[in-house]
Amino acid sequence: MCVSFSFSQSKNEKEERIPISQFPEVARNYFNNFSYKVKYLKFYRETDGDKVSFEAKFKIKKLYYSIEFDINGKLEDIEIVIKEKHIPKHTHANINAYFNAHYKKTRFIKIQKQYVNYTNQSDKSFIQHIVEHPNDKHTHFEIIAEIKTDETRELREFTFNKDGKFESFRKVTSSSYDHALY
Template identity: 65%
Template sequence: MKYSIIFFLVFVSFSFSQTKNEKEERIKAYEFPEIPLDYFNTISSNVKYLKFYRETDGTKKSFEAKFKYNKQHYSVEFDTIGNLEDIEIVIRKKDIPKTVLMNISKHFDDKFEKARFIKIQKQFINTTPKTDKQFLDYILKKPNNKHTHFEIIAEIKTKEHHQLRELTFDKDGTFEKSRIVTSASYEHALY
């Protein structure tokens, strides 16, 4: 009995950690962390549709700026004190290099009966000695430079499930992680 309870608790906690249940709330610029807000003041004349958001997923809070720059849709995420977490750019399936797309497609073919890509993003995480501001400026100037990950929201079907999932692959198309996207997260995940 004791082991059954322990197994159940581990299973439940693992299940919850694998679900994307974010809530996103649009906020005014003055509610955004001050340091990264200044980053956008220097590029605001070239940015369209700049909007600020506060995100919570139950345990983690973050801030996100979304905008269009040079015909590309960006989302830039910061932690609560203003440190850059990642930069994402929405892309199309045809923008993924062929060999990388083959690796990603193989994962989908092996794991799911059917899959439909809803949103694809290339993701940049600053692993360089550049400051957050320098890294953001660098990516804005060179969005086709090397990125670190692909993040794909897909509608998938297995024998047991029909669900939305967010899957992360490294730059070579090797699968890293997956989590279910809840309906509450679905709306804002599409931009």
């Protein structure tokens, strides 16, 4: 049996909507090829402690996307909101086993498939590919869950790999939770 320990940190994000003119210039053009299909394209600046990033959120074909960039416009990740029933059975079993072993009670608030560009594709091509093939292989699951132990009840953001193996968590403060539901 393998035991994984991670040091938690706190997620204290502040998100503010911005005009496209304040979005990193490099990343602005990434949406040109599919912007006609997009509903609700909105741009945000996000601060989490000392880290500043930028996020574009939109909806295409009933899927909610969030694409995050660093301050230079380099792609960090793409996330798509999914329902619990869309997690593959084997992966879901691994995730549930983790929660059952560590917490008295768990309630999923938000689940996302996460894609990180580990390929040789440019960021623009990778984004285009994921938008055209949203069921392609992803790298991680990100789950915001309310957990309960004997001592406490709190919100946490958990990261699992594509097979459902726990990687990390961080506490979610109430101010960062305000926008967690998208």
